[in-house]
Amino acid sequence: MRIVVLGAGVIGATTAYALAADGHDVVVLDRQPAAGLETSFANGGLVTPATSDSWAAPGTPAKILKWLGKDDAPMLLRLSAVPGMLRWGLSFLANCRPAPWRANTRATLALALDSLAELRRIVALEQLSYDRNPPGLLKIFRSKGSMESALRAAALYEELGVRVERLDAGTAVAREPALAPIAGRLSGAVFYPDDESGDAFKFTQAIAAVAAARGAQFRYGQTIHRLAIEGERITAVETGGGPVKGDLFVLALGSYSPRLARTIGLSLPIYPAKGYSITVDTPGWNGAPRIPVADDELKAAVTPLGERLRVAGTVEFAGYDTSLDARRGRMLEDNLAAILPDHPKGPVRHWSGLRPLTPGGRPIVARLGPRNLLVNAGHGPLGWTLAAGSARRVAELAENYRDRGQDSRRAREGR
Numbered sequence: 001m002r003i004v005v006l007g008a009g010v011i012g013a014t015t016a017y018a019l020a021a022d023g024h025d026v027v028v029l030d031r032q033p034a035a036g037l038e039t040s041f042a043n044g045g046l047v048t049p050a051t052s053d054s055w056a057a058p059g060t061p062a063k064i065l066k067w068l069g070k071d072d073a074p075m076l077l078r079l080s081a082v083p084g085m086l087r088w089g090l091s092f093l094a095n096c097r098p099a100p101w102r103a104n105t106r107a108t109l110a111l112a113l114d115s116l117a118e119l120r121r122i123v124a125l126e127q128l129s130y131d132r133n134p135p136g137l138l139k140i141f142r143s144k145g146s147m148e149s150a151l152r153a154a155a156l157y158e159e160l161g162v163r164v165e166r167l168d169a170g171t172a173v174a175r176e177p178a179l180a181p182i183a184g185r186l187s188g189a190v191f192y193p194d195d196e197s198g199d200a201f202k203f204t205q206a207i208a209a210v211a212a213a214r215g216a217q218f219r220y221g222q223t224i225h226r227l228a229i230e231g232e233r234i235t236a237v238e239t240g241g242g243p244v245k246g247d248l249f250v251l252a253l254g255s256y257s258p259r260l261a262r263t264i265g266l267s268l269p270i271y272p273a274k275g276y277s278i279t280v281d282t283p284g285w286n287g288a289p290r291i292p293v294a295d296d297e298l299k300a301a302v303t304p305l306g307e308r309l310r311v312a313g314t315v316e317f318a319g320y321d322t323s324l325d326a327r328r329g330r331m332l333e334d335n336l337a338a339i340l341p342d343h344p345k346g347p348v349r350h351w352s353g354l355r356p357l358t359p360g361g362r363p364i365v366a367r368l369g370p371r372n373l374l375v376n377a378g379h380g381p382l383g384w385t386l387a388a389g390s391a392r393r394v395a396e397l398a399e400n401y402r403d404r405g406q407d408s409r410r411a412r413e414g415r
């Protein structure tokens, strides 16, 4: 069966690997010259089941209102974006109620845990290297109040099988000595020993390479314009380089998935939630952290990546605009200085990306619309975290599709 995967971000590349490993004939299309060059390029680098709680949470609407129009807010809604996101926004608000929040968080966490196990299996099997850190994520707190509310989320994680260690400030600094300069400002920390981290872009490139070694064809520089459909089936993807035919199609275009889906009348509830990161070099710095540190108050995480530090954070609802706002970039520089005041000073590389966010935070991994379309999109702030598990689910859906296809062929042929 020939399967055409649309998109070579972390989701498309990991999906291509899973499908090629199952023996399918796989073609991957992407407009960029290589894998992982859009939202998967410079993200926070966390594989973090312990951050599965949906952004659509009971306290979020009040925060968004409080921060409205404030350029330095961690979560910023640009008023100009509102008309284009009304339907999505109402659904987001509906998901902020306690019951949907718990259900969304549970579902995302279950997928994240499956995904973590699958990622570890693939990394060991294929010997992938991507500046992977020792396991663990340290979430630090600067006030008693914020620690207490985070402990309530931690309790839900624990209930669902995630290991959680509550630490006082001294133990947190012993766990990550790079925090010594700010020890006096910490009220405590929570350590999640099973989270992982590394460079998501290097991972994407590495998994694309092993997928290619298993026979997947990656065709870059191919802009996808529309899907050609006959009856209930997609027959081809129309690209700048001509039509690409296949038996089954996997839509993995991240934030751009709804745009293509619209060409066949399919509506996908995915909205781009812009985020920023900065990357600084730290060659030879002995004081560098060994594991990522997420600062609850600053809503930012610092992740070591080889001889670099990545700081990622901030959310902005501003449509498909990826331009860099200097003020929001500076916020991340200030955050880095507030977490690791002694970090080596040097050039800072700024980046922004569009998280493909669904109202409840759960990705869409399902067969939708035409009979031969699988969707693997909408992974929001957790694309790398959920990639391997989502790819496995797509591979299972492809397997079922093949079985059903063979059954109906046999029925038609009277066998």
Ligand SMILES: Cc1cc2nc3c(=O)[nH]c(=O)nc-3n(C[C@H](O)[C@H](O)[C@H](O)COP(=O)(O)OP(=O)(O)OC[C@H]3O[C@@H](n4cnc5c(N)ncnc54)[C@H](O)[C@@H]3O)c2cc1C
Pocket (backbone or CB within 6 Å): 006, 007, 008, 009, 010, 011, 012, 029, 030, 031, 032, 035, 036, 037, 038, 039, 040, 041, 042, 043, 044, 045, 046, 047, 048, 222, 223, 224, 225, 252, 253, 254, 255, 256, 274, 275, 276, 277, 312, 313, 352, 353, 354, 355, 356, 377, 378, 379, 380, 381, 382, 383, 384, 385, 386
């Ligand atoms: C600041 C920030 C920090 C983040 N931190 C983390 C983190 O720590 N951990 C985590 O798990 N996740 C994190 N994320 C989220 C994660 O990066 C995304 O969920 C993930 O990258 C989405 O992957 P994707 O493959 O769906 O999309 P993308 O990586 O955007 O891939 C989509 C691909 O489709 C291609 N494409 C789009 N349209 C077309 C077209 N018309 N024709 C041809 N090709 C097309 C693009 O070129 C692209 O390669 C973060 C995101 C941001 C912005």
